[in-house]
Amino acid sequence: MDGGRGPGDVDLSVPNVARMYDYYLGGKDNYAADRALADQVLEVAPQTPALAQENRGFLQRAVRHLAGAAGIDQFVDIGAGLPTLENTHEVAQQVEPGAHVVYVDNDPVVLAHGRALLEGAAGTRVIQGDVRRPDEIFGSAELTGLIDLARPVAILLVSVLHCVRDDEDPWKIVRRLREMIAPGSHVAISHITAADHAANATAGADVYRRASTGMTLRPYPAIRRFFDGFELLDPGLVRLTEWRPREGAEPRRDLPTWYFCGVGRKH
Numbered sequence: 001m002d003g004g005r006g007p008g009d010v011d012l013s014v015p016n017v018a019r020m021y022d023y024y025l026g027g028k029d030n031y032a033a034d035r036a037l038a039d040q041v042l043e044v045a046p047q048t049p050a051l052a053q054e055n056r057g058f059l060q061r062a063v064r065h066l067a068g069a070a071g072i073d074q075f076v077d078i079g080a081g082l083p084t085l086e087n088t089h090e091v092a093q094q095v096e097p098g099a100h101v102v103y104v105d106n107d108p109v110v111l112a113h114g115r116a117l118l119e120g121a122a123g124t125r126v127i128q129g130d131v132r133r134p135d136e137i138f139g140s141a142e143l144t145g146l147i148d149l150a151r152p153v154a155i156l157l158v159s160v161l162h163c164v165r166d167d168e169d170p171w172k173i174v175r176r177l178r179e180m181i182a183p184g185s186h187v188a189i190s191h192i193t194a195a196d197h198a199a200n201a202t203a204g205a206d207v208y209r210r211a212s213t214g215m216t217l218r219p220y221p222a223i224r225r226f227f228d229g230f231e232l233l234d235p236g237l238v239r240l241t242e243w244r245p246r247e248g249a250e251p252r253r254d255l256p257t258w259y260f261c262g263v264g265r266k267h
Contacts, residue, residue: 018081024052029082054240059158062188066154067095074153075076076102079160083117089124104129152184162192190261191223230264237262
């Protein structure tokens with residue numbers, strides 16, 4: 001199927017960021033065009049697979065905290081990408097077996113793979129939606145049929161907001177999401193930056209301009225603004241490896257600061 005048409009008549013010759021991410025994670029749901037462009041990223045940013053793994057680790061630790069200590073049993077994973085090992089619903093339901101999870105993505109290939117792989121998974125749904133249109137996501141009967149918006153919910157925006165350009169006002173998007181969720185809800189965000197090794201990070205982002213979605217690297221203050229109106233939980237907005245590492249785990253210190261991440265709570 002490489003180079004042909006995919007689900008929803010998607011042109012598989014156009015590299016897709018979700019499938020490139022799947023490639024970095026060692027997955028199999030990617031095509032020749034994705035691998036070719038991902039390999040170009042690796043030429044200028046060879047740390048990318050390790051950072052993808054750490055980003056996944058942040059997601060999993062955040063979900064464990066939210067389903068456990070925070071008492072959240074509803075999750076909306078926006079820009080979820082392709083299912084891989086230890087998905088959001090698997091992690092959440094290990095802690096809270098009754099947890100409900102809605103995965104949201106706007107890519108037909110991701111949706112087709114996700115629905116096939118998660119068919120029959122209890123309390124789980126895959127729906128089409130674009131983070132740029134939050135009202136459509138949260139007004140969807142598919143979402144509200146599983147998620148009770150009168151109760152606290154966790155919104156996961158992991159590695160997605162940097163796919164939204166400045167002129168699309170991602171901060172307004174997050175403000176709108178905050179308005180639509182109940183007090184006690186949480187948001188988890190990870191976002192690409194260029195705090196060090198900036199030339200490599202910028203070069204990698206430039207390569208992504210040839211993919212289905214570009215990347216906007218933002219400095220720390222711009223990423224911190226996404227948490228305006230939320231109580232930022234300890235340890236704050238930090239590197240991927242620094243957000244509540246598992247007990248006994250030694251955080252990697254050899255990776256560049258190309259991501260910041262954090263979890264906020266709405267009062």
